[in-house]
Structure formats: C-alpha cells, structure tokens
Amino acid sequence: MDENSQEDLLDARLREEAAYIDDAGFTGRVVQKLPARPVRHWLRAVILLGLTLVASVIVYFLSGDTWFIAEGVARFTLLPLPVIWLCAAAATGLVMAGGLAAALSKSGARLK
C-alpha cells in the first residue's frame, strides 16, 4: 500500500472515531446561560406612555368626571405660603436626586 492511500485510510479511521455526540440537553443549558435580552428602547417608551394614559383615564373617572387638575391647583393656591415654598423645595430636591442617581448609575455602567 503506498504512502498516500495509507494516509487516506488513517484519516478515514480518524473520522470514523469522531462519532456524533448526542445533544442530550446541551443546547438547552447553553441557551439558558445566555444573557437576557434587554427590552428595546421604543418598547419601553410605548409601555410607559400606555401606562400613563391608562392611569390618567382611571383617575379622571374616579374623580367624578371633573377637572381634577384645575381643582387641585385651585386648592393648592389656597394653602399657606410657607407650605407652598416647602412643596416647591421638596419637588426640586426630588428632581435633583433623581437626576443625580441616573447620572451615577450611567457612569457606573460605563466603568464596568
């Protein structure tokens, strides 16, 4: 037998040795470990907008079909001036804290 046919025979035997390995749940285990798909930005926006609309409609009907926002503002203006200032300061603080938390979480994610 010549050199080439001996090599062919050896290669053929090697390929025969490589029997097919049954999956036996291997693919499932790999897919389970894949990172979860992030919710798309547009989908997140649609969900938030939809929830806001639904909440607004519910509040409108629960308030007896009245101009609840106008009524709320009218009631707020009747409060003593220091309370109004306090509410404004609290709202400003809340917005600033929210912005700061968002900025910190974004910079933290970039550092990772």
Added chain:
Amino acid sequence: MALTDADLVARVLLDDDHHAFAELVRNHQSSVRGLLRQLVRADVSLADDLAQETFLRAYKNLRSFRGEARFSTWLYRIAYNCFREEARKRKELVGIDEAQLEATHDPQTTDPALRHDLAHALQLLPLHERTAVLLCCQNGLSHDEAARVLEIPLGTVKTNVLRGREKLKRSLAAWGPN
C-alpha cells in the same frame, strides 16, 4: 430549507435571536465537544464545561466574526483558547504530554485491551501534534485554517500533522496482530 451558519449569525446579530443561536449550537455542539474531549483526554464533564464556555464566548463576541473563515473554524479557535486557559490554570499544558508519551509509547507495555485502539493512540501523541491531527485529519480543516485556530505558523502545522500521522501509523502497526 435549512438556514446556513451565515443566515443564523445574521439573525442573532440583528434581532438577538436566541432560537437562531440555539440552532448554531445544535449544529456544532458535537464537533466542538468531540474536539475538547480529545484535548482534555476524555474528561467528559470538563470538556462539556469548556464547550459551554466556548459557545457563551461565541455569543458575546459574535460581532467580531467577520465571516472570513468558516463559522466552525472560528468556534474551534475559541474552543482551543478556552482549553489553553483551563490547561494553564491547571498547569498541565506543556511537559506532561511528552513525559507521558515516553512512558507509555512502548507497544510491548501497552494494555492489550487497548491494542488497535486509534483513540488511545491519539491520546499518546504530544498535545501540539494531537491537536493538529484532530483539526486537520478528523475535523477536515485545511492546514491554513488549523494555523489560524492554533495561532502558529503554517509550516509548524504541516510538520505537526506529518509527525502525528507518522506516530499514529507506527503505534497502530506496532499494536498489529502478533
């Protein structure tokens, strides 16, 4: 009609399609696990852990697959890197193979039950020759593709395949009928 590897990769990249990636895993799990089993000397559990790590790395780095090589070649490269890292951790990469070969290569001392066993003959090859033979002769990679997988010069791959084949032939001939 079955989708090609390129189609499946495109789906994963465009839609983060886990089903498409599962199809890729199903198509290649046998060859990747088989190669790793041969590399880690039939430690099935370790080989499967490394194969899992291979596919997870492939998923995370899929954008770096530019389609210049076959998807399977790219996977083998990741698998070989996973194996090398594991071997480095266990400090088993270099040295032991040669020593083991010297100790067990004598056909007269080989367990008679293992005679004619090509798989056993493969295990006796030094790691660099075994890997080259497995990639080129068993998994059908060209020398050039194997050189890319192993990150070594083309000439070295050819030499390793040649020497590996020679040793295999000698082993099988020596274990032949008495």
